[in-house]
Each structure stands twice: as structure tokens, then as C-alpha cells.
Amino acid sequence: TQLLEQSPQFLSIQEGENLTVYCNSSSVFSSLQWYRQEPGEGPVLLVTVVTGGEVKKLKRLTFQFGDARKDSSLHITAAQPGDTGLYLCAGHLASYNQGGKLIFGQGTELSVKP
């Protein structure tokens, strides 16, 4: 049973297009993180959202945490080939209070073609 569902799993778009990736769960998270992973590398943290309804922007990337802290979205404006990679959402369970256990979604493989 997947605790965090990401959609879509695969996305292939042209440079300049916009896209949104969704991360959904029935569980409440104390915080949620988005990572980007390139082939042959480990995930790299992009952002952490903590408060329900929080919106954070990182250049052309906009991250939103749902009001109930059960879901999140990542929106990319005017995608570029350099955005290509695996995008992972990961949540810290609200009931887990030691050392920050992360539950990962299955990832969204994004390909941006020039």
C-alpha cells in the first residue's frame, strides 16, 4: 500500500510548457518535502513545507501544501530541458517524533524536450 501517491508517474512535455505534479495521501504529515533526483545521483532537497496552505516559490517552481497537510503540489512554469529528472515528494509523519522518518512517493519522471 502506497502511503503517498504521486501523479502523473511520467510526463513528457515541450520546452516552455507548464506542468503540475500532485502528491496525495490519506495521512497527515508534520511537513512535506520535494526532492529532485538525476540519474546516478541521490535525491536533492528542493523545498520543505510545514504549514497547511503554505506556498513556496523557487524561481519557476511553486510548491503548495494542502490545508489539511495531506497533499501537496509542484507547479513548474515555462519548463526547460534542465528541469528533466525524477521529482519525489516525501512526508514526515505527524505521529513520528524521532529523527525525521520520511515516507517517499513513487516519483514523477519528467522529460522536457527542447
Next chain:
Amino acid sequence: EAGVAQSPRYKIIEKRQSVAFWCNPISGHATLYWYQQILGQGPKLLIQFQNNGVVDDSQLPKDRFSAERLKGVDSTLKIQPAKLEDSAVYLCASSLMGQEQYFGPGTRLTVT
């Protein structure tokens, strides 16, 4: 600041053989994690150490997997004997305060 180091980067073994992976976390990071990432999936936590003590190993297949973190710094993860379904990338991560984890490049294991 040096990142999380892992070795080897790639390993190919036959089923029923044993293999060991090594991780050197970021200096000063008390918490160390081992994840298994199967192709097409997100990382799954295998074991978490706080200094040299185990915090969570609930998803570690203890009949074949073992891990240790001697002196609370470096860590090794061992698989003995390996099965075909163990083919995956094994990621090590470390954190200072628990919220932000820094990942190493991973070891890609292929079991034939």
C-alpha cells in the same frame, strides 16, 4: 563541506553471494539512514541510526540484511545471501537535526 560519500558506486553479483556497502556521512551528522530504491519507485527506508544506536529497522529484511554504525560515524550495509529482488540502488543519507536529509550518490546493485 563534503557531502555523503558511498562506495562502491556499482556492484554486480550472482544470487546467493554476499555484498557490503559503505557510507561516510557528513561530518557532525548524528542521524544516518539507509534506503533501498527499486527502479521506478521512491526510496524506502531500511534502517535509521542515531549516533551508533538503531532507531528504526522495521523494514529491514533481517534474515539477509544487516547494518552497523561503529563509533557513530561510518556505516556498512550487508546483504547475505543476495536475491534477484535485491537489485536496486542503495542510498545513504545523513541529517543533523532530523528534518533535512542529505543523500549520497548511491550504490547500484545488480543481482544476476
